[in-house]
Amino acid sequence: MLKKYTLLVAFAVYISAALNITTYTYKTVGDLKIELDVYTPSTAAPINGYPVVLALHPGGLLAGSKDGALTDQEFNEAVNRGWVVVPIDHRLLPGVFFDDIYEDVQDAYQWVHTELPKITPVNLDAIILFGRSAGGGLAVLGGYKFSPRPKAIIGFYSFCTNWTDPYAYKPETPVNPLIVAAANFYSKPVVTEFNPTKFPDPKDDLWNAAVDSGKIGWMVTTHDPNFPSDQIIAKLREYSATEHVDENYPPTYLAHGLADTVVPYSQSVQFANVLLRNNIPYILDLVPNVNHAFDNDTALFQQYVLPAFDFAQKYIESETTTKTPDVKFLEI
Numbered sequence: 001m002l003k004k005y006t007l008l009v010a011f012a013v014y015i016s017a018a019l020n021i022t023t024y025t026y027k028t029v030g031d032l033k034i035e036l037d038v039y040t041p042s043t044a045a046p047i048n049g050y051p052v053v054l055a056l057h058p059g060g061l062l063a064g065s066k067d068g069a070l071t072d073q074e075f076n077e078a079v080n081r082g083w084v085v086v087p088i089d090h091r092l093l094p095g096v097f098f099d100d101i102y103e104d105v106q107d108a109y110q111w112v113h114t115e116l117p118k119i120t121p122v123n124l125d126a127i128i129l130f131g132r133s134a135g136g137g138l139a140v141l142g143g144y145k146f147s148p149r150p151k152a153i154i155g156f157y158s159f160c161t162n163w164t165d166p167y168a169y170k171p172e173t174p175v176n177p178l179i180v181a182a183a184n185f186y187s188k189p190v191v192t193e194f195n196p197t198k199f200p201d202p203k204d205d206l207w208n209a210a211v212d213s214g215k216i217g218w219m220v221t222t223h224d225p226n227f228p229s230d231q232i233i234a235k236l237r238e239y240s241a242t243e244h245v246d247e248n249y250p251p252t253y254l255a256h257g258l259a260d261t262v263v264p265y266s267q268s269v270q271f272a273n274v275l276l277r278n279n280i281p282y283i284l285d286l287v288p289n290v291n292h293a294f295d296n297d298t299a300l301f302q303q304y305v306l307p308a309f310d311f312a313q314k315y316i317e318s319e320t321t322t323k324t325p326d327v328k329f330l331e332i
Contacts, residue, residue, distance in 0.1 A: 051126035056135030098220035144244035163236035169217030257290035
């Protein structure tokens with residue numbers, strides 16, 4: 001299943017005369033260098049500087065890399081609008097826990113504020129968080145955790161906006177000893193997808209077992225099968241964007257396939273309900289008859305992907321955020 005998340009980057013598309021591309025190490029943990037890329041348009045920057053897209057990759061928090069943070073069409077759309085695109089790597093489960101992953105994302109966001117202006121003129125009041133699947137879950141939580149707040153958020157089929165949902169954590173279900181063994185076996189912190197020499201994609205089995213038993217939330221918090229459930233739930237609430245929306249939350253575009261068998265579309269619906277209750281500008285586009293990663297389908301781009309970029313453009317160009325939501329929404 002995790003193979004679906006990791007997209008091979010078409011560098012023939014990315015590397016062109018229209019872009020300046022550089023890779024930077026934005027932090028080091030021990031001997032592990034954690035990198036991001038900066039794609040800068042060669043066109044002249046606006047008076048206020050380029051808008052910035054901080055792109056968070058899919059992969060269930062276990063796999064993937066910055067190279068698959070956006071599809072080719074999404075990448076091209078961003079740079080054609082004159083946006084600086086910054087896809088990032090972060091450490092991966094199960095070698096670290098969610099706290100560590102989110103620390104990386106926060107550090108990358110801080111790097112954008114402190115270091116990126118030294119590289120190219122950027123508008124720090126026009127930062128968009130963009131994420132797909134697990135990256136979408138990280139992005140929507142960043143709408144609350146990050147300071148200063150981003151200007152807008154795009155989350156496609158966002159993973160675990162609510163970590164206490166039974167999809168992510170079932171307290172009543174015992175932890176499968178095989179999950180414990182696997183989680184501890186792959187305990188070395190890494191930032192790229194695990195590539196074994198003997199067995200194909202062993203993390204697939206770990207992921208599937210965690211999903212089937214409702215233990216993703218356990219795995220992001222602890223590897224101790226006897227860790228108290230109430231403490232796990234308390235921690236998962238910290239990770240749940242549904243718990244942290246306030247009146248200052250950024251305008252948000254959500255899209256999710258109604259036939260998604262990887263991340264239930266109810267995850268996006270639950271979050272949209274919270275945005276609605278807090279009067280936050282948002283769109284939830286529920287795409288009929290499509291599964292996970294629908295934005296890879298070029299036939300769906302114009303109808304279901306491009307509107308997200310138009311939504312973000314509207315808010316990064318606006319001096320103020322209106323409180324009248326664009327509602328495209330199904331409540332369940």
